[in-house]
Amino acid sequence: MDKLLIVDDSPEICKQLKWGLGKQYEILLAEDVSEALRLFRQHLPVVVTLDLGLPPDADGASEGLRCLELMLAQRPETKVVVLSGNEDRANALKAVEAGAYDFYHKPIDLAELKIILERAFQLARLEMENRQLQHSAKQRQGQMNGIFGECPAMEAVFSTIRKVAAADIPVLILGENxxxxxxxxxxxxxQSLRKQGPFIPINCGAIPENLLESELFGHEKGAFTGAATRVQGKVEYAQGGTLFLDEIGELSLPLQVKLLRFLQEKILQRVGGREDVSVDARIVAATNIDIAEAIRAGNFREDLYYRIGVIALELPPLRDRGDDIRLLAKLFFSRYLGEFGKKIKGFSPAAELALKSYDWPGNVRELENRIKRAILMAETPLLEPADLGLAPDVALGRDLSVAGLSLRQARDQLDHDMLIAALKRHRGNVAKAAEDLGVSRPTLYDLMRKHSVDSSRVE
Structure with missing residues (x-):
């Protein structure tokens, strides 16, 4: 039942209103400002009736106006209906100018007052629903289909996704691992017009080159040893939907030619076949390499780039996303805390500082892995840097001196030292070192190339 606060120093009026309105509303009664404000703070009613002539200024309007001001300062959305005599019309108008919803002249006609109050409650409900919708919309702005982020760079990514989704053109997604x-x-x-169709992903860098052509375009029976039946490729399976070519920069030049023909003509031939197969599929590709450099080096066809890169969408690395690191850390924390059933309250201040200052070479995937590992390994109510594997003195057995270094140089030094330490702990085993650091093997190899580290020479 809706709560209605009635503020009036007249016992007769209070009795009349309680009797007349008690079946519709939960009635709260106050005879002065202090009691009115106490009940207001305690119950937060959305509608109030307010007599301006309250003690100690029962013949004036100062106390009533003061009460109105204090209520609206606390909750501006409150609907205050001022009850006044005909001689108080000027003060009633002052109250409306100060933010009152409406005024009603005494003597009170319950039927008329009920209509005013009903409208006030209805408007209050509509405004509350609108605020809730705006709040929900604001929350949704920070995420899209499982992608979370609130920094300007991610807002730009979300905006681009919305724009290109409906346009049935190829998209090239660029970004680090x-x-x-x-x-x-x-x-x-x-978000595309093909959303009812299949989404078929294939990692071009994870399949041996001699098998990739068949995986993409399929093969006919007898095309090669072991080809006992006709098999459709990933491209055909994407009919009516989207084919996602991850790490497209790893495609060999001959396969690039065959993919280019498909993009131009929307037809393909299976391995060992001569029949043209028509396929209607949208191509979305992704790579972590420098495409321009690959084209200059002759490793990637320029004409293929122009076909797949009609729209190029570059994702920011995690280190450049500011407070998104904290946002994502808390998201992963909530997810895995429930999954593992651990009783951990959150991150210590030192852990939050470590999360913010670390360079995140493995980006969001590394952050997720480190949070998961930390929850499993933690033995205290708060996650500490050591749980995340980010404390230099724990990871390296010493303090990291950064005197005279820029922030980027300090981060590079920390990356280098942690990389060496992990490889030493696992005697050059790249797979185990990557698992220890919470990054993928490709990311670890990228780090090793960046810092000129040879795992076979780590002692």
């Missing part, structure tokens, strides 16, 4: 390229591809598909 772990930045969420497949999530973006799925978001584009989910």
């Amino acid at each position: 772990g930045t969420g390229k497949e999530l973006v591809a799925r978001a584009i598909h989910a």
Whole structure:
């Protein structure tokens, strides 16, 4: 039942209103400002009737106006209906100018007052629903199809996704390993006109070159040893939907030629076949390499780039996303805390500082892995840097001196030292070192190339 606060120093009026309105509302009664404000703070009614002539200024309007001001200062959305005599019309208008919803002249006609109050409650409900919708919309702005972010760079990514999703053209997603390229591809598909069709992903860098052509375009029976039946490729499976070519920069030049023909003509031939197969599929591709450099080096066809890169969407690395690191850390914390059933309250101040200052070479994927590992390993109510594997004195057995270094130089030094330490702990085993650091093997190899580290020579 809606709560109605009645503020009036007249016992007769209070009795009349309680009797006349008690079946519709939960009535709260106050005879002075202090009692009115106490009940207001305690119950937060959305509608108030207010007599301006309250003690100690029962013949004036100062106390009533003061009460109105204090209520609206606390909750501006409150609907205050001022009850006044005909001689108080000027003060009633002052009250409306100060933010009162309406005024009603005494003597009170319950039927008329009920209509005013009903409208006030209805408006209050509509405004509350509108605020809730705006709040929900604001929350949704920070995420899209499982991608979370509130920094300007991610807002630009979300905006681009919305624009390109409906246009049935190829999209090339650029970004470092772990930045969420497949999530973006799925978001584009989910908001496209092809969303009812299949989303078919294939990692061009994870399949041996001699098998990749068959995996992409299929093969005919007898095309090669072991080809006992006709098999459709990923491209055909994407009919009517979206084909996501992850790490397209790893395609060999001959396969690039065959893919270019498909993009131009929308037809393909299976391995060992001569029949043209027509396929209607949208291509979304992704890579972490420098495409311009690959073209200059002759490793990637320029004409293919122009076909797949009609729209190029670059994802920011996690280190450049500011407070998104904290946002994502808390998201992963909530997710895995429930999954693992651990009783951990959150992050210590030192852990939050470590999260913010670390360079995140493995980006969002590395952050997720470190949070998951920390929850499993933690033995205290708060996650500490050591749980995340980010404390220099724990990871390296010493303090990291950064005197005279820029922030980027200090981060590079920390990356280098942690990389060496992990490889030493696991005697050069790249797979175990990557798992220890919470990054993928490709990311670890990228770090090793960046810092000129040879795992076979780490002692």
